Amino acid sequence: MWLGSSVRDRKPHCPGSSVPRSPRRHSARLWVEALEDRSLLSGTVALAPSDDSPLIGESVTWTATAVDVGVNPVYQFSAAPHGGTFHVVRDFSPSNRFAWTPMQEGAYDIRVNVKDGYQASETASAVVTDEVASRVTGSQAVVTPTANPLVALYSVPPSSARSVFVQFAVASDDPAWRNTDTRAVVPGKSSNIFIAGMLPNTTYEMRHVFSDDTGSVPLSFTTGSIPANLTIPAFTVQQPPGPESDPNQDMIFHQLIQGNPQAPSLVATDLSGLVTWYYDLSQSGFTLAKVGQSLVPGGTLLLNGVDRYTPIPTAPNVLREIDLAGNPVRETNLAAVNAQLAALGFEPVHAFHHDVQRLADGTTVALAYPERTIDVNGTPTHYVGEMVLVLDTNFQVKWAWDAFDHLDVHRGPVLGEVTQPGSPEPTGVVPLLPAVDWLHVNAVSLSPTDGNLILSVRHQDWVIKIDYENGAGDGHVIWRLGAGSDFTVNSADPNPWFSHQHNAHYIDDHTLILFDNGNTRQASDPAANSRGQVWTLDETTMTATLVLNADLGDYSFRLGSAQRLSNRNYSFMSGSQGDVPPPRQFGQTIEVLPDGTPSYVLKVASPEYRSYRVRTLYEGTDDALAGAPRKVESVVINDGSAQRSMVNRITVTFDGAAVLDPGAIELRRQDGTPIHFLLDVSVVGGRTAAVLSFAGPEFVGNSLADGNYTLTVRADRVHDRWGRELDGDGNGSAGGDRLVRVSRLFGDSDGDGDVDAEDRERFRSAFRTSACEPSYLWYFDFDGDGDVDGQDNGQFNRRFRRS
Incomplete structure (x- = not known):
């Protein structure tokens, strides 16, 4: 059914009401709520979907038709829950489809x-309301294949729990579960998570786990084959993992x-080189995907791509976030960004490149190339510069930094690099060539202690810190690190400084890691190798x-990455070895021990920009240390007071974030009878807390009955993010349950195990009080009816002088 109305006539969605919805495709509903808004721009805009009854996880193509809105219309698409706040899903672009x-x-x-060109301010708009149907029809989860044979959609039924995650494992008698990230549950609605990181042609088990300790029986899903028309380079183990290799991060996220x-650039493998995930570009609208990608915690990726609107065929003009099935989540493009930069007084940029990262506050930082003509000793000279862009959650420019305003153009590239016309270099996308490849920034990251930004400036042989201050900074250069910089070096190595480095970033408050390609050392010593370096500043x-100054035994003249692993080892990508041209080049992911000794090497038959060791595709990439296995930090009865007259809550807190499988906590009477309780799991201040509470007819006053109990936290069902079991017995090693004795005796107000005269005096002080009075003591209210009355007195007297 189609209904037309104006924007100003649209009625809000009232709380408590709902639009009719159904899981049956033929009964889902769609209607147009606004066709135009003539108050801003003359002309009309219509909007229609490719499917007017979509199910969750199905791609819907929206097509806008604009009449009389100008000769160069550009289209911006946004989405919102009905009546809610819009979020941009694709910024202004010449494409009328999304x-x-x-x-x-x-x-x-x-x-x-819709507006007439990027610089226009007046817009016309249309709003359509679409009804999306659930895949869940009852209380059972549903697993659905996706277009990617290694990815499944898991749909969780509605629940009253706070949150949910999904576990998946190769089917076996003893599954080695891996977890997705934890998602908040929207009351009354299903939760839907793409499951990725699975081997081809393999049967997996999947189950969901709610924060209240309920979940599902495992469901089976069998992955398919990687399409024969896709070309993925061969991965070969050259040195298998040794006994001291990191056992926790056993997957590798590759950025070719x-x-x-026909050739995916984003691939994940296990340590044996078997593919467990890839990004298929065939339906993406991209002709190319270029370097500059990252995993985002929560199961999405950021990447740079080239579509048909790029001004130069190889220039990445699209910045996109995708989910693990490859679906666009949000995106922007060069032309939209340049319109915003112009409004802020900045020059245009010509391509995204090398790096894009999600910052802790939800903003996104990306790199882009401006170009400027510089007077060098009286000669006009084209220079490729650098622009750092910080985008808000709608991918709108929030902060920008232009290197031409902050760095000395007269300090040219250390090795005199100039990009020539037709060059395959990333800087070959600027319009005026030849051009001095002045900086060639290849990494941007956050400084953890002050919120400033770290840039790896390859052609200056420097790492610099610029004043960002979480968006409040003025961009001035705070310091330079490298040869001829602001730092004094402390090293016995005769040639300690890095050159033409990649992926410089902090791994803790004062420690920086990077891949030292070593081009400048190679220029004077052809035998010099690339190195993995760690610096304390x-x-x-x-x-x-x-x-650390680990000689990696090879020379990579370009590309590379660096990472600290969870067990204090390090992983470096030496990405461009072998003979030029690229068909004979290869990359290596090299794990080294803290002393630099190699402990694992995986070769890929292709140049590789970066590689990162991960456990799952849901945690992003980081340098976090695993440390000791998780322990139970505390078990608190009630509010921590001594009384055991009532026990209505038990809080188990772990010493960090922990994953609780179903049945992780047990409570049994002294005779072994299990107690059924409610459980609520949450993370507060980085620590997981599990709260047991008691409700139902068997619990008078929502308290445990009198008696002795054993609380067991099962080590085999509590894990850290690395999959290691709980150190329940506190001996420093994974394994061993945590056992806690719990007792309850109504009237025992001081927790000494009996009901004696001291307890009687306290009871008398609270007798005949109600919950609104200061002298009311809730733990003497046996039946929980809000007062301490004769019935409570009778229960107290029955237990007086008992232990």
């Missing part, structure tokens, strides 16, 4: 804004140098101490 994949049932408002619709004394 693919949107809803991930929860309900009514959604889809809006398109370039991808196209003292920003007070401006001293840089070289902690």
